[in-house]
Amino acid sequence: MSPEQHTPTETAPPGGTPRSLAEALRGRDDRSLAVLLRARPDLITPVPTDLTQLATRAGTRASVVRALERLDRFALQTAQALAVAADPASYDELASLLAGDEADPAVTAALPHALGTLRDQALVWGPDDRLRLVRTARELLAPSPQHPSPTGLGPTVAEATAGMSPGRVQEIVTEAGLASTHDSVSAVTALSELFTDRRRMAALLASAPAESLDVLTRLVWGPPYGQVTANPAAHLRWLLDRGLLLPTAPGTVVIPREVALHLRAGRAHRQVQPVPPPVEAAAAHRPQVVDATAAGQAYTALATVEELLKDWDEGGPGVLRAGGLSVRDLKRTAVALDLPEPVAAFWVELAYAAGLLASDGEADERYAATPAYDEWLELPPAERWARLATAWLTATRTPGVIGERDAKERTLSALGPGLDRSAAPEVRHRVLALLAGLPEGTSATPDSVLARLHWERPTRGAQQPPQAQQAQQAQQQPSQSPQPGGQPRQGEDLRSRIARWTLSEAESLGVTGRGALSTHGRALLGLPHEAPAPAELPETPGDKLPAHHAPSPDLVAEQAAAASRAARLLAPLLPEPLDHVLLQADLTAVAPGPLKRPLADMLGVLADVESKGGATVYRFTPGSVRRALDAGRSASDLHDFLTAHSRTPVPQPLAYLIDDVARRHGHLRIGAASAYVRCDDDAMLNEILADKRSQGLGLRRLAPTVLAAQADPAALLDGLRAMGYAPAAESAEGDVLITRAHAHRTPPRTAPEPVPDGPPAPDDTLLGAAIRAIRAGDLASTAPRRTTAGGPAPAGALPRTSSAETLATMQAAVLTGEALWVGYVNAEGSASQRVLAPVRVEGGFVTAYDHTADEVRTYPLHRITGVAELADDTI
Numbered sequence: 035m036s037p038e039q040h041t042p043t044e045t046a047p048p049g050g051t052p053r054s055l056a057e058a059l060r061g062r063d064d065r066s067l068a069v070l071l072r073a074r075p076d077l078i079t080p081v082p083t084d085l086t087q088l089a090t091r092a093g094t095r096a097s098v099v100r101a102l103e104r105l106d107r108f109a110l111q112t113a114q115a116l117a118v119a120a121d122p123a124s125y126d127e128l129a130s131l132l133a134g135d136e137a138d139p140a141v142t143a144a145l146p147h148a149l150g151t152l153r154d155q156a157l158v159w160g161p162d163d164r165l166r167l168v169r170t171a172r173e174l175l176a177p178s179p180q181h182p183s184p185t186g187l188g189p190t191v192a193e194a195t196a197g198m199s200p201g202r203v204q205e206i207v208t209e210a211g212l213a214s215t216h217d218s219v220s221a222v223t224a225l226s227e228l229f230t231d232r233r234r235m236a237a238l239l240a241s242a243p244a245e246s247l248d249v250l251t252r253l254v255w256g257p258p259y260g261q262v263t264a265n266p267a268a269h270l271r272w273l274l275d276r277g278l279l280l281p282t283a284p285g286t287v288v289i290p291r292e293v294a295l296h297l298r299a300g301r302a303h304r305q306v307q308p309v310p311p312p313v314e315a316a317a318a319h320r321p322q323v324v325d326a327t328a329a330g331q332a333y334t335a336l337a338t339v340e341e342l343l344k345d346w347d348e349g350g351p352g353v354l355r356a357g358g359l360s361v362r363d364l365k366r367t368a369v370a371l372d373l374p375e376p377v378a379a380f381w382v383e384l385a386y387a388a389g390l391l392a393s394d395g396e397a398d399e400r401y402a403a404t405p406a407y408d409e410w411l412e413l414p415p416a417e418r419w420a421r422l423a424t425a426w427l428t429a430t431r432t433p434g435v436i437g438e439r440d441a442k443e444r445t446l447s448a449l450g451p452g453l454d455r456s457a458a459p460e461v462r463h464r465v466l467a468l469l470a471g472l473p474e475g476t477s478a479t480p481d482s483v484l485a486r487l488h489w490e491r492p493t494r495g496a497q498q499p500p501q502a503q504q505a506q507q508a509q510q511q512p513s514q515s516p517q518p519g520g521q522p523r524q525g526e527d528l529r530s531r532i533a534r535w536t537l538s539e540a541e542s543l544g545v546t547g548r549g550a551l552s553t554h555g556r557a558l559l560g561l562p563h564e565a566p567a568p569a570e571l572p573e574t575p576g577d578k579l580p581a582h583h584a585p586s587p588d589l590v591a592e593q594a595a596a597a598s599r600a601a602r603l604l605a606p607l608l609p610e611p612l613d614h615v616l617l618q619a620d621l622t623a624v625a626p627g628p629l630k631r632p633l634a635d636m637l638g639v640l641a642d643v644e645s646k647g648g649a650t651v652y653r654f655t656p657g658s659v660r661r662a663l664d665a666g667r668s669a670s671d672l673h674d675f676l677t678a679h680s681r682t683p684v685p686q687p688l689a690y691l692i693d694d695v696a697r698r699h700g701h702l703r704i705g706a707a708s709a710y711v712r713c714d715d716d717a718m719l720n721e722i723l724a725d726k727r728s729q730g731l732g733l734r735r736l737a738p739t740v741l742a743a744q745a746d747p748a749a750l751l752d753g754l755r756a757m758g759y760a761p762a763a764e765s766a767e768g769d770v771l772i773t774r775a776h777a778h779r780t781p782p783r784t785a786p787e788p789v790p791d792g793p794p795a796p797d798d799t800l801l802g803a804a805i806r807a808i809r810a811g812d813l814a815s816t817a818p819r820r821t822t823a824g825g826p827a828p829a830g831a832l833p834r835t836s837s838a839e840t841l842a843t844m845q846a847a848v849l850t851g852e853a854l855w856v857g858y859v860n861a862e863g864s865a866s867q868r869v870l871a872p873v874r875v876e877g878g879f880v881t882a883y884d885h886t887a888d889e890v891r892t893y894p895l896h897r898i899t900g901v902a903e904l905a906d907d908t909i
Contacts, residue, residue, distance in 0.1 A: 055089040055156060056089035058089075058159035058160065059156065059159075060085050060816075066154070067808070068801045068802075069154045070155060071805070072795065072796060074092070074100070074155055077092055077097065078801075078804045079793040081804045082811070083811040083866060083867075084811040084816070085809075085812040088808060098171050102174065102175075103491070104491070105492075106489060106490050106491070107307050107488070108144055108306070108489075109151045110492055111132065111303055112145065113167060113171060114184055114302065115131040116128060116165060117174075117176045118131070118176065118291060119131055122160055122164040122165055122166045123165050124163050124164070125163070129141075131295075131300065131301065132301070132306055132308075134299045135232075140308045140309060141308045144308035145308070149165075157171050177258075179282065182256065186258060187258060187295070187302065188288040188291055188294065190292065191229060191280070192222050194280040195222050195277075198280075198281075200221075203221045206275065206277040207221045209276050210276045212225065229292035230292050232296065235296045239296075242272065243269045243272060245269035246272050249269065249270065250278065253289045253294070254294050255294075258294060260287055261285055278293050307489060310490065311482065312486075313472060313482050315473075315477070315478060316476075316478055316479045317550075318475055318476045319477075319550060321474045323548065324474075324546075324547040324550045324551075324552055325547060325552050325553050326547070327547030328546060328547030328552035328554070329544060329604060330544070330547075331541065331542060331543065332543070332608065333544075334544075335381075335542065335543050336415055336418055337628075338371060338381050339422065340411075341371060342367070342381055343390060343391060345367070345370050348778045349400045349402055351366070352399065353401060354450065356444070358447035358450020358451070361445075364378060364379060364382075380433045380542070382449060383429075383448060383449065386431070388410075388422050388785060389783065389784060390406055391404065392780045393780065395781060401449065402778050404779065404782070404783045405779055405780070405781075406783070411631065414601075415605075417601045420598065420604070423543055423545060423600070426462075427593075428459050428788055429458065429786075430788040430789045432453055432532060432535070433448070433453070434535040435455070436453065454788075455528065456790055457528065458532050461487070462532070462536045465487070465536045465540075466555065466559055468486055470559060474550075476550055477548060477549025478549070480533075480537060484530050484533055484534075487533055540555070553603050554601075554604040554607075557596060558600040559596065560592055560596040610628075611628045612626065612628065612630065613629075613630050613679065614633075615680055616681055616682050617682050617683070617684055617688060621691065622653050623654070624649050625637070625650040625652065629650075636662075637652055639658075639662050639665055640654065640658055640672065640675075641655075656694075657755075659691060659692055659696075663695065668696070672692050695760060698759070700760070701713060702718070704751050704754075704764065708742070709743040709749075709750040710742050711754070711761070712741075713739055716738045719735065719738075722741065722757070730745075731744070731749070731750055732744030747763060833856070834900040835901055839900075840901050843901045844880050844901065845872075847872045851871065852871070854902065854903060855867065855869060856898055856900075857899035858899065859897050859899060860897065870883070870885070871883040875895075879892050879895060880892070880895055
């Protein structure tokens with residue numbers, strides 16, 4: 035994209051050069067205002083009444099900080115250079131600060147684009163010969179003792195000598211070889227001119243002792259402050275006498291900005307990065323191999339989520355009082371899934387983000403599958419994967435922080451509060467987009483991806499990658515006298531950690547394969563099938579979704595369409611579900627691949643999973659067969675089911691097992707007395723009473739065929755089953771209760787909403803309406819008024835007239851067709867200024883064309899505070 039496309043269209047105000055940001059915005063066209071409001075949507079929440087209010091809002095600290103956080107490294111370095119330049123500064127001065135005396139061609143070529151970005155976002159205004167950084171941005175970026183600048187520069191000579199005595203200033207000027215002056219102001223000006231004159235400054239430094247130059251060298255790139263003793267050494271005294279070091283506090287000195295810039299060859303930054311670092315390739319694979327690997331991971335992801343929710347189908351772990359999953363329950367889940375705890379936490383959070391898992395909300399609150407899980411199971415596998423992948427891509431919950439501590443030193447738990455990180459969706463989208471910029475089948479090195487993210491969003495974490503920080507720290511050797519302070523920031527920032535988690539999670543989920551973006555992963559981002567040229571990274575819906583923005587309806591529709599296309603591309607790569615198993619004589623069944631849904635569900639009830647992999651092995655046990663009988667199946671049903679779905683004959687041991695369990699199933703009946711055991715065979719009841727293992731159940735005989743128990747029915751069922759019996763539960767009417775598998779579900783639950791860190795990104799319709807309203811409001815607030823006897827109205831004040839005068843002026847305007855400046859207070863008490871062209875006045879109402887709203891409206895006369903005539907040729 036050319037630099038011209040980033041430069042706002044501005045026209046000079048009637049007075050020439052704009053004197054304020056509001057005047058600069060007033061000179062922009064609608065397209066430029068739309069670019070500003072799209073980049074900074076917080077400016078139209080709510081819509082400003084006019085351009086003056088828009089400019090005021092654009093200069094607030096919170097808005098400026100948010101805008102600076104969205105700048106790439108070079109645009110931020112450009113703003114930092116303007117913060118240490120004169121106010122205003124020319125384009126040539128800015129270019130010199132960034133490109134240095136050597137006029138780096140890369141910097142020179144990239145500067146128009148960076149400056150255009152700053153102008154687009156109203157952080158810089160004014161023509162090229164008078165560039166001004168917004169005051170709040172200058173306060174944030176300018177160097178100060180409390181907030182050092184990333185440039186490493188200190189105060190100017192004028193700032194550093196502000197509190198110095200006039201006599202001392204004259205001494206410094208004289209020692210520097212300049213003529214004394216009559217006042218401190220001219221003396222400081224002469225000293226500043228000396229330090230900015232390259233020829234004279236070079237001559238001055240040529241006469242400096244070597245130790246003095248060594249001190250300047252140690253301070254030149256920052257920090258610019260150092261410590262000195264009350265009696266500094268001779269080489270330090272030489273610098274202090276000539277103003278090359280200036281005192282700022284007792285024992286503290288600073289190298290003036292002009293001196294540092296001379297020693298830096300005019301550069302504000304030690305290392306300017308006008309071009310983003312490239313994403314380096316780690317390995318290249320055939321696209322078919324990548325897609326096949328990713329498809330295999332996608333199938334494993336579906337199986338893992340199903341296994342997790344099947345394990346929690348009849349009621350999962352309890353909810354902690356503070357919310358979330360306990361450490362013990364997470365460990366138990368990890369063991370059940372045969373996964374490390376952090377990986378198990380990821381799948382738990384993914385199921386929660388997709389709306390498949392929630393708390394049931396009962397008194398003894400537990401986690402369980404939602405009704406949406408049953409609907410999800412009925413979808414084709416590719417569509418199920420697309421739903422999981424879309425939930426992952428847009429979720430702000432970040433499983434990687436589980437186990438860390440929050441601001442109150444509370445441990446963050448899975449499914450608990452405090453896991454939302456608003457930057458997560460943007461980082462995930464951007465990492466995948468960077469992978470999409472590589473040739474198909476090519477993976478990227480993680481370090482190059484992190485370096486690129488650091489360049490694109492430097493202020494969200496460390497100012498530079500840890501590797502660069504360490505290198506710079508090694509280059510800056512500690513000085514003897516003075517001693518610079520400050521340490522580089524240690525550790526990895528949140529965005530980098532999210533990026534590393536993204537690379538790992540995308541591989542587990544099947545979005546990537548062998549580290550490279552798959553074809554269906556590319557479609558999930560809304561990208562074409564063919565990879566673009568490496569030099570031009572694609573724009574994706576994720577690039578349109580800043581971290582602090584909520585998704586707009588249009589973006590949601592784009593993401594749904596992208597997910598549907600990804601599912602269509604993935605579907606042919608997934609294995610076809612099978613309708614058969616292989617029964618073996620050792621009471622096992624082998625599923626050589628994924629099974630169709632009804633077969634998988636029934637087999638999951640009838641048998642226990644013994645091992646997983648390319649082929650799943652199920653084992654039949656008395657307990658698993660009893661589970662199927664409890665679910666309402668008869669022995670003949672089970673025989674028919676196995677015969678219909680086995681490619682091998684039903685082994686005799688399995689048939690015997692089913693018949694034996696079925697023969698004993700239901701022979702004992704359990705009901706609620708507290709609980710009772712009913713059986714026609716009194717000998718069996720005698721056997722139960724005589725068994726020592728039944729003592730904990732509190733059994734006693736009520737009748738020859740009935741035993742009463744102190745335990746509840748569920749505990750009685752479990753106790754007798756543990757003793758080797760096969761009892762069946764019965765209702766109060768004496769009917770056998772059928773306990774179906776997957777019975778426990780939560781009430782209908784919605785998936786957790788991502789937590790944005792700001793207002794939603796405006797769509798074109800909202801932008802158009804907002805710009806029209808701002809323009810009209812600005813017209814009403816700036817329209818020239820005719821001078822009355824009382825003089826012109828104060829700026830921003832509403833016109834005030836009596837009711838009779840308001841009515842008469844309105845009626846006259848209807849006859850003449852003139853527009854009026856009107857003050858209006860709505861039903862909520864909000865006051866506004868409007869420009870109305872009255873059409874009709876009757877019944878206490880005025881119907882007029884409202885230039886502010888750009889439409890005909892009717893207003894009650896009693897809410898109009900006053901009217902005033904506009905100057906000629908205003909509208």
